[in-house]
Amino acid sequence: MNDTQKQRGYISQAWLVILLALLYGGALAGVQTTLGPKIAENKKNETYNVIPLLVPGADKTKTVELPVTDIDGKRQRVYKAVSADGKHVGWVLPADGQGFADRIELLIGLDASVSTITGLYVLDQKETPGLGNFISGEAFRAQFTGKSTDEPITVVTFDPASGINEITALSGATISSDSVAAIVNSAIENLKGPIRELRITPRGRGG
Amino acid sequence: MALQEPTALERFVNGILPENPVYRQLLGMCPTLAVTGGMKPAMTMAAATAFVLISANVIISLIRGLLRPHLRILVFTLTIATFVTIADRLLAAYLYQMSKELGPYVPLIIVNCLIISRCEICASKQGVATAASDAVGMSLGFALALASLATVREVLGTGTWFGLAVLPQSWPNWGIMVLPPGAFLTLGLLLGLAEWVGQKRRSGV
Structure with a gap:
């Protein structure tokens, strides 16, 4: 051949x-x-x-999704949490960023005036099992509740954290803990202003 | 070739214990170690692997007459990857929480040597019925192996089996059992046990 x-x-x-x-x-x-x-x-x-867990009093059937443009000009979506009797009780921001292993997807609950964090939920993560994956745990997430949005959250490696906007890192998973705080900080910084504007004109542009 | 290929029944039986993929062939170690922290993820993995293995074996057996030696591995991989993607999408659609829990280990079924080895050893040489019974036998053997590891790890690690409490509340959960070191310890000890029992039986006969 x-x-x-x-x-x-x-x-x-x-x-x-x-x-x-x-x-x-x-x-x-x-x-x-x-x-x-x-x-x-x-x-x-x-x-x-999870919206009712993130914003106390929110009703998932009343909650609506709104488009918003962050300060970098990036379009994204936020959830306007509304209670069963129609009162606006807060906001939920989806946010994501790099963790230790892979991207971490978060949902951040905020009060109606965007001044206090009311809850945090981890939608997706692939952090180290047994260490970093505890970012999904109630104990770690609960530290964010009640924190002010006026200044960034800082992560410390001692327990209990003493400062106003400090949280304690997970032991053995400082990078995962830092990543979550960084994602929360940047989401709040980028969206705080735009969301407050949405509040003034609730039926904002675009739909 | 003078050597007789095993019959469908022999293939089926061999897959379960005599040629158990995990205990006798040491194949599929990645899911064996990674998803056996509990019975639920282990059995979901076993089912997904069975789906891929059976589908791939049947298809490869059907087209075995058309295979060319230098293209066969390509065809195996293509077929396996397709069915893994289907399994992954099905899990994400109907078992969303479980799909999140298994994470990257579902797409990793593609590189489970168990499947490609069955395509090579059996499906590309024998008829559909034999290939299918081989795949079912191997799938059962794989499920059995995953179940054995998952049972030890879940019971000792969390005091539960399939999420149901089986040990008293006072049991101090051995956290290490659900972590990666627990997987290696359990696999090593169970392999040793299986080998020991096997040797005793062989010398007894």
């Missing part, structure tokens, strides 16, 4: 790979089209389910 014949042979043999790639690609597109909306809904449901 000479080289040309060999080459022609290889190409004619590859038809199976090409055909399978097309078939599998089509099948995956089908799966994604069918399941994609369901998966997006799962994420959104989780967000709505």
